[in-house]
Amino acid sequence: MTKSPVWLSERVQWIGALDPDMRSFDIILKTPNGTTYNAYAVRGSDGVAVVDTVKAECADQFFERLEAVARYDEIKVIILNHLEPDHTGALPELMRRAPQAKLYISQSAQLMIKALLNQQDVEFTSVGTGDTISLGDRTLKFLHTPYLHWPDTQCTYLEEECILFSGDVFGCHFCDERLFNDKVGDFRFAFEYYYAHIMRPFREHVINALQLIEPLPINIIAPTHGPILRDKPTSYIQRYRDLSGQGLQSEVNADEKTLLIFYISAYGSTTQMARMIRDGAEQVAGVRASLYDMEGGDSDLFVDLVEDADGILIGSPTINGDAVKPAWDLVSSFAKINVKGKLAGAFGSFGWSGEAVRMLEDRMRGLKMRLPLDGVRIKLIPSLDELEQCRKYGQEAGEHLMGVNAPRVIDMATLLASRKELIN
Amino acid sequence: MAKAKVTFSDVNVTVNVPVGTRIIEISEAVGSYIAYNCREGDCGVCLFEVIKGKENMSAISKEEKAVLLARYQEIMDGWRATKDIDALQAKMQRENFIGKNCRLACQTQVFGDVVVAPL
Ligand SMILES: Cc1cc2nc3c(=O)[nH]c(=O)nc-3n(C[C@H](O)[C@H](O)[C@H](O)COP(=O)(O)O)c2cc1C
Ligand code: FES
Ligand SMILES: [Fe+2]
Ligand SMILES: [Fe+2]
DSSP: OOOOOOEESSEEEEEOEEEEOEEEEEEEEETTEEEEOOEEEEETTTTTEEEOOGGGGHHHHHHHHHHHHOOOOGGEEEESSSHHHHHHHHHHHHHOOOTTTTEEEGGGGHHHHHHHHOOTTOOOOOEEETTTTEEESSSEEEOOOSSSTTTTOEEEEEGGGEEEEEETTTOOOOTTTTTTTTSSSOOOHHHHHHHHIIGGGGGHHHHHHHHHTTTSOOEEHHHHHHBBSSHHHHHHHHHHHHSOOSSSOOOOTTOOOOEEEEESSSSSSSHHHHHHHHHHHHTTTEEEEEEEEEEOHHHHHHHHHHHHHHHHEEOOBTTTTBBBBBHHEEEEEEGSSOOOTTTEEEEEESSSSHHHEEEEEHHHHHTTOOSOOOOOOOEEEEEEEHHHHHHHHHHHHHHHTTTTTOOOEEEEHHHHHHHHHOOO | OEEEEETTEEEEEEEEEETOOOHHHHHHTOOOOOOSSSSSSSOOOOOEEEEEEEGGOOOOOOOHHHHHHHHHHHHHHHHSSOSHHHHHHHHHHHOOOOOTEEEEETBBBBSSSSSEOOO
8 A cells, every 4th residue: 555645636635544444433333344534735835734634543644645745844734623533643743743833623622622632721723614724825714513523523615626624524434545436436335324323413513514515616525534525526415415304394384293102012002002192192282193103114214203203202011021122223223313302201011010111211311302201001901091091191291292281289208109109 | 397399490390398308309200301320419410400599509519510610511522412502502601600500400409499490
């Protein structure tokens, strides 16, 4: 493998690192053919800018390429689009070798950089959308694009050449030394996978960022991982637009709220409960409730619905002291999206111990969902009274969803006693 | 025994409690969306907002103050809180957050009527 830099344009070179043997990234991502850490050097008439660095283990490749491009004393600025260690591992050494270079980071990276370098007196300039720095005949302009996928992230745009240094945005884990999207192997799966696992939980932030990016003329998108996108770069922006969009338009009105009721049942008791809960919720004006049997679908399908929903209830019988796998699969899939603050609850039929409901509730509480009600647990086949309890539960869930639940006053002793009863 | 009223505004529930009760003893039972992790004043996860009655709460200790500050920085820094961070940040800055409007639910005791909400 030659360690020479690669030209993107007359003034811009790739000085990153290839990591073909990496197989899993940040623990949660699989990387079947490794990844790259892309860093770039931009030469202007007044000096050189280094945009991002690489992870510490790959620093040698980075410095070798950088040295082929510029002398350390020519480096005027270091721009950090993202402080995660895979892009800042080589930073401390770069700062030692080019002590005159000024650091530029986003406004929301100011506290983080101190923690990263373990140094309180780091000198840096924080920049936001519209700020520019001049390298003489080349100008770098910043876009504040936080939470893609850390709070500190930003993009940098080279105006004269219409190159967008996008950080992790539009990146993917795919290692191919041919580097450019019109030369490398088929990386489409990696692009989609990266979006789904890294960017999707921040959908609203993706949409905000696209609003800044879409008006720019773009010749090349230069992300920090994977292929450099020079062939039809805007199609990748469009893909982010599509992925962050809603698919089919929603038929729910703005003043309505959606409640999804997922259930699964071996003998039909939990099914009966689910139907009554739906009926109860539907009694509350503005609630649009839907029922889904988890046996007839899988979590990959349901998670799209959950992403758009206001409230989620999950029904599972207790089998061998636990909720059943489809229920757990559904809850696990919530990590791929943002469920924080959504109303949640659980219910289910049981035979003697009935752990499922509390376990599901605890897990959803852990995901920072909002659980204002204790879920209904019914022993074996629901009686008429018990079905009425389900209806009431659905109604109360609906009222919480719409914010119209009646104020309640209760004594602490009563509250804790009822709670204890529920747990035993 | 002297009583106090704790109102959780997110679930619209008021609990009559004996004076000296900690918020943590009741917030989960009413289903309020205040979250816990360590339960002993170390992690700062149980940050909540005091809407009314801060004078009816136990005094803030040096340790609680430090955890609140660290948590505040972590929220601004960290990628865990994904939504509304700008609003939270602006609000906390505007309102000089330590000891005023935010407290830790696992530490704070109530001695009179208060209204609280998750952050
Ligand atoms: C294989 C098996 C294991 C079970 N394990 C438990 C258990 O550990 N605890 C419990 O409370 N009920 C247990 N049950 C009972 C079911 O929860 C009970 O029959 C319930 O009413 C089923 O609800 P469904 O009609 O919605 O399927 C078990 C049932 C089966 C078939
Ligand atoms: S739960 Fe950790 S500080 Fe309160
Ligand atoms: Fe990253
Ligand atoms: Fe990265």
